[in-house]
Amino acid sequence: MPDITWELFEKQVEACRLCSLCERVHHKVPGQGDPHAPLMLIGEGPGQDEDEQGLAFVGAAGQLLTRMLSAISLPRERVYICNIVKCRPPGNRVPTPEEAEACRIHLRMQTWLVRPKVIVLLGATAAKNLLNPEIWITRERGIWTERKGVWMLPTFHPSALLRDETKKPAAWEDMKSLRKKLMELGLYTDIYGQE
Numbered sequence: 001m002p003d004i005t006w007e008l009f010e011k012q013v014e015a016c017r018l019c020s021l022c023e024r025v026h027h028k029v030p031g032q033g034d035p036h037a038p039l040m041l042i043g044e045g046p047g048q049d050e051d052e053q054g055l056a057f058v059g060a061a062g063q064l065l066t067r068m069l070s071a072i073s074l075p076r077e078r079v080y081i082c083n084i085v086k087c088r089p090p091g092n093r094v095p096t097p098e099e100a101e102a103c104r105i106h107l108r109m110q111t112w113l114v115r116p117k118v119i120v121l122l123g124a125t126a127a128k129n130l131l132n133p134e135i136w137i138t139r140e141r142g143i144w145t146e147r148k149g150v151w152m153l154p155t156f157h158p159s160a161l162l163r164d165e166t167k168k169p170a171a172w173e174d175m176k177s178l179r180k181k182l183m184e185l186g187l188y189t190d191i192y193g194q195e
């Protein structure tokens with residue numbers, strides 16, 4: 001994809017009519033953050049707050065995500081955050097496989113532009129679409145997979161942690177594992193500026 005630029009990406013998302021989710025949204029939510037971050041986090045799809053503001057992970061789940069990142073000393077603005085689908089599914093339902101597939105072109109462009117070394121998959125939808133359609137997140141979270149030189153970590157979605165506090169210790173283990181991986185890859189200093 002040699003001629004892809006961020007400007008083109010933004011225009012393409014804005015003009016997209018590849019599925020019907022765009023018909024009811026207030027704003028599209030392409031994603032935001034450091035355009036060359038070594039770490040990318042991918043969620044499911046925008047919720048109400050995200051739809052209103054046009055920004056990913058700004059509601060309650062997003063605030064928890066910010067705290068989780070800062071617990072391992074990662075400033076949120078130094079990572080890149082986006083979703084499997086860029087338009088809010090009605091009533092926050094899970095995007096259908098067809099919607100996720102239609103939106104894949106945008107995610108591919110984004111990944112190509114950011115070129116992350118590490119990707120965190122937030123929740124079952126991201127993990128199923130990008131890692132393994134059969135994944136059982138409760139059992140398989142925390143397990144690293146390398147694909148074409150990119151390390152991928154499935155973990156619980158922050159919304160799941162808000163619904164069920166008993167998942168938090170496992171999510172904390174995953175955050176520590178993320179920090180360790182970034183350090184091993186020599187990326188922690190890239191993000192944080194110092195060890």
Ligand code: URA
Binds near residue numbers: 059061083159
């Ligand atoms: N949940 C998601 O998966 N993404 C957001 O941007 C917000 C909530």
